[in-house]
Structure formats: structure tokens, C-alpha cells
Amino acid sequence: MATSVGTRPTTWDLLRTHGFERRDFLRFCAITTAAMGLDASFVPQVAHAFETKPRIPVLWLHGLECTCCSESFIRSSHPIAQDVILNMISLDYDETLQAAAGHQVEEIRRKMIAEHPGEYVLAVEGNAPTKDGGVYCTIAGETFEKILLETAEHAKFVIAWGSCASNGCVQAASPNPTGAKPIHELVHDKPIVKVPGCPPIAEVMTGLLAHVLTFDRLPELDRVGRPKMFYGQRIHDKCYRRSFFDAGQFVERWDDDGARKGWCLYKMGCRGPTTYNSCSTIKWNGGVSFPIGSGHGCIGCSEANFWDDGPFYSRLATTRLPGVETTPQAIGKVAATVAALGAAAHLVSFGAKQVLSRDADKGSSHPETPQR
């Protein structure tokens, strides 16, 4: 891959050298605009940005992760990943996709930090283990934690790809043996955009990058730092099975009649009502389907703590009170039983006292208990 350090051409420059025509370029701009969820009136603005702005250098780091985010990303169907990688952004360092290797590539990273401080975007896939000095993830002899902090220091802003970088995901699930921490718990002084999901939807990833390039800033974020345009609503609010939820028609077993009729998966533990993501609108694999479309509930992969808040196939999740690991319903039933037993015990002792005191002093009245 050609490195753009020092040269920094625009996207249009690059497309032209690859032999694309103006018409192709405008089509590319239109597709990108649609991927950002913007209407056609924004196409000129997008085209202008691609013509005039130098491509954004991106350093893409991989920490503790499984590479599912990259796998998802390269399957993007709208501004196809190849276009994004080669044209929109200049991906100068990415362990998975880069051609260079070894010290050479570490050198590129250092050079980028030194030569373009405050200009490059840091994209992080995965997170950093912090226990025992961070030894559970090292690259080129350095801990990932150190690499991350060093690279983040001069970044323009940080993109936290996937649930690992955004929320910790499986490696941070209880008991979190390596002390894995999501990016926002390690990097404090940079704007961070979280793109959670295990993995995030490819079109969400490319849409975010397109937005960043076009407008040169992060899109509008929600309270926890996710782009509103992709994480503004729950799966449940746009789910095509919602009418069955409202009707009260639920799948009760994987092989029952309701399952065949495509009823709502709420009672099978569907996390759609508590998960913010675009699966029910953008869908997966170029809009082919998404989990609920294939008859399986959402497991809430883009929500924090989704591994700990199981079981996946039960509507009620485990409450994590210290030392107690059961559903709120089970805790409530025990508490109610204790209250009822307490009242019963009191009643019994009251009854016993009445009987005893009547036998002891038949006929005498209690000074403190006025009798009728």
C-alpha cells in the first residue's frame, strides 16, 4: 500500500490517477452520502470535500480483539471497503491490512505521529489489558497500552471500533482476568466516538468514516458517545416483528407454531428492546438479513456488559448484586417470603401471648389495654 505521509493528495486526485471519470466520482459521492444517512442535497458538499480536502491519514491499531470488526469492514457493500481504504482515507498503519511488516511499519506509525501531530485519526479495534503491567497484549515488544496512549496523544480524535474498544466486550467480562479496559477509560483528553457492536455493521463503519472526512468532525453523539445517526434507536423500535410484540404473540419454543409464523422473540430473550443499533434498518451483509430476520433474538452485542447480562435466552437478566447472581424476580420472591414469614411469626407470638395472659390472670384487666 502506498503511504501518503508527506504527499497527502485528495480523494479526487487519487481517483483520477486510477483512471476514474468525473461521472464515476459523482456516483461514488452519491453512494457515500446515502451511507451517511444524508439526503441527496448533500452530494455537492460531499463532492467538494473529496475534491479539496487531503485524505485523512488513519492509524488503525489492533489490541485485544478478534478482528471481527475488520472482517465486517471489508465486507462493506455501499462505499465498498476497497474504495474507502484506498480512496477516502489513507490507512497508514493497520496490522491486519497493511503490506509492510516488522520495524518498518512501526516506523511509519512513529513518523506519522511526529510529522502530522493533531491531523491523523486514531482508529482502535480492541482494547488494552492493564493487569500485570499490560503484558497480556504486546506488539513489537511494547505493551498495547503504551502504544495506544502514545498514538492517542497526538491524534485528532479517536474512533473506538466495536464493543471491545467501546465497552470492553468479552475480554472485560467478569471476572476480567487481564484487567481489559475500553478506550474511554484509558484515553481521557481526546474526543472519542464509540462504534459498538460485535462486530459493528460495515455500512455503519464506512458511514462514520465518510462523515468524518466530509465534515472534518465527529457526527452528533449520544450520551454515551455513539453516533446518533446509527445508534439513535433501539432494534425493537424498527423491528418488523414489533406488531407481534404489541399483539402479545410470542415464540415460546424454537420449534413452535409461533416460531414458524415469525412471531416476536421477546420471550426467547430477545434484547432488541434494550439494544441501540441499526440492525433492523441497515441489516447485515449488504441488507440481506439480520439475526431477528433469521429467527434468532438479538443478544445485545452493541450494549455494554452484554456478556455479563445473560442468559441470552431468557427475558430476565441476572442481577449482579454482590454475592448474588440471580434474576430480580427470584430476589423479590425471597424478600416477599421473608416479609410474610416475619408477619406470620409476629401474629403467632401475639396470639400466644393473648392466650397465655388470659390463662394467667383470668378476669383482671390490663391497665394499658383499655377494654370495651
Next chain:
Amino acid sequence: MNSTTRAPVAPQVTYERIYVWQWGVRAFHWINATAITVLFATGLYIADPFLSANGEAYDVFVMARIRQIHFASAFLFAIAFVWRMYFFWFGNRYARSGFPAVWKRKWWSDLVRQATDYLTLNVGHGHLGHNALAGLAYTLFVIGLGWCQILTGFALYSESNPGGFWDGLVGWVIPLCGGSLRTHMTHHLFAWGFVVFAIAHVYIVLFDSRQYRNGLIGSMITGFKFKPVERGDDDGAKP
């Protein structure tokens, strides 16, 4: 009580009839009790919708209707809450009685005395308003839990309209609880607090009414409580 063996020697007792609970407090009590009962029942249904509706989805609306009832009762509950706050400030002295005045010795000694009297089955000291123990229970289980349910409940309610009024007001509760699912589970856990309260409350009201002969049960309907003339009940006046 075996009246045949006792009646001949029992002294004649005269009772005073005192207006304690204003209409606003009584109305609050029954609206609140009804709302909580409906909220708990519909809430459990939302957690585990056991009915299975037949027919086409466009003909039935079971789950949505139950949720609608939950939300309507939730608004009623919240309005009653505010309503009772008004009476706390502007009602009669009994409307403030028992309130955990943790900075006052008098409240603490009443709390210990009442708890001991209940546990040892002594009559001890009577009250016209709420005793300190009752005041503590209402504060923790009705006001405290009530706020928890209102905050988590309206936060969940806001999710269907992101960026809307309720989102702006209480949307921050969701990240505070650790996400939407944990907010649901918190809301669900707290719901059971009302069951614990209701069991203890109804039992104590029945017991107290029998123990002190104060007409407590009917008082929440009529507003009047009874007190034997010679017994110096605490009437909640400032010392």
C-alpha cells in the same frame, strides 16, 4: 378476646374522636395503593407475558394494552406523589408526622420505643399521626422507592422517543444504571420492594388497630381516629 369472662370487671372506657387524615391524604392513600397494585401486576406481566393471543396481529393488542395501562397508572402514581408533597407542606400537622427528623433526638427515641413495643407486644405509647417507625417506612419504601421507580420508569418510557421531552428530563438515568437492560432489571428489582412494604404495612395496620383500639383501619377512609380519653397519645404537636 374472650368478652364473657372479662366484661363484668373491665372498666368503662370513653373514646375521643379526632380528625387526623385530611381528605387529600386519604385520597392520596387509595390512589397510591391502587396505582402501585396495578403497576406491579402489569409490570410483572410485561416481564413475563403469559397470555398467548390468537388470531391475526392486527386484531389483537394485548401486550401493548397492558403496557398502556402500566403507563397510565405510572402517570397517576407520579401525580399522586406530587399531590401528597403539597399536603406534606400545607396540610395539617399529622400530614408531617413521623417524618424522619434524623437531627432530632425525639424522632430517634420514638423510633426505638415503637420498634420495641411492636416486637415485645407492649402497648406502651400511642400516636395520633404516624409513629417514627411508620414515618421511616413510608419515607424509604414509598418516597424512596417511588422516586427510584419514577426515575427508572420514565427513563425506560423515554426510550421510545429519543430526544423527546422525557429523554431530556430523565434519559441520563439509563447510562447511570449501566445501560437499558440494567435499567429494566433495576426497575424490576425495586418493584418487589413495594410487595415487601405492602405485606408489612397491611399487617402492621391491622395489628396496630387491634393493639391500640384506635380505629386505624377505618381512619384512612373516614379521616377520624379514636383515642381513650385517659391515654396521652402523641398528637404530633411540636414539643
